[in-house]
Amino acid sequence: MTQSGAVQSWWLGVTLQLILAGVLLQGFAAAQTTAAPHKEPMRPEKGIYVVSSSNGTACLLASMGLQLNITFNSVSQNKTVQNIVNLQPNVTKSSGSCDADTASLRLSTDAEKTNLTFFFFLNTTNKYHLSNVSLSAAWPDMKEPVSADNSSLDFLRGTLGFSYMCREQQTLTVSPVLSINTFQVQVQPFGVSGDQFGAAEECQLDEDDMLIPIIVGAALAGLVLIVLLAYLIGRKRSHAGYQTI
DSSP: OHHHHHHHHHHHHHHHHHHHHHHHHHHHHHHHHSOOOOOOOSOOOOEEEEEEOTTSOEEEEEEEEEEEEEEEEETTTTEEEEEEEEOOGGGOEEEEEEOSSEEEEEEEETTTTEEEEEEEEEOTTSEEEEEEEEEEEOOTTBSSOEEEEESOOOEEEEETTSEEEEOSOEEEEEETTEEEEEEEEEEEOSOOBTTBOOSEEEOHHHHHHHHHHHHHHHHHHHHHHHHHHHHHHHHHHHHHHHHHO
16 A cells, blocks of 8 residues: 555646646747737738739739838927838839849838838749848938838748748838838739639748647647556556565
């Protein structure tokens, strides 16, 4: 009976350790997937933007929520401030152009007071990327209009005929006065067929987010297996003790 009680106590201790490990692993996963609190506006509404070629068929498709981080000299506050604004799809006009190896998407709001243009480039290996972003903004509180342009970017990389997708929030740093937060992006600037997105190539952020629950589940399964084996070994030793007596 002494050996049986010892096995039961050992089993209880290991079970409690298993439960604690599971709680810790779940807490780790939550810490990895929960965004830190911030003072930014609510997530922007996702807009759908289409650029058509001269024959009327879609040549660039984009579906995304956009949030602009613009630094400017404020008239009302008499200092340099950063304003974070969401691009509202229902008041945004889209236009653009498509060529063999270049494509552009121009978004205009506030009666042309904000103009944001994305330029994509397709290289000789049939890989594309966001290569240039330009912005011009003239808001009432700006002492002078703000402009930003960067033609050496390398964001939103994809393959001809496929769409680029990223569900997670990304921040595209364009210049010291402009960065863009993107949400639930899917874009295809080349090789559009049938006015629909091609198969999606997902970003690294999405892949990492999917790996976390897999790793946690595998770790918990491993712990369960270890405890089960230890329990079976403990029972075998307990029975061996009874036979000796």
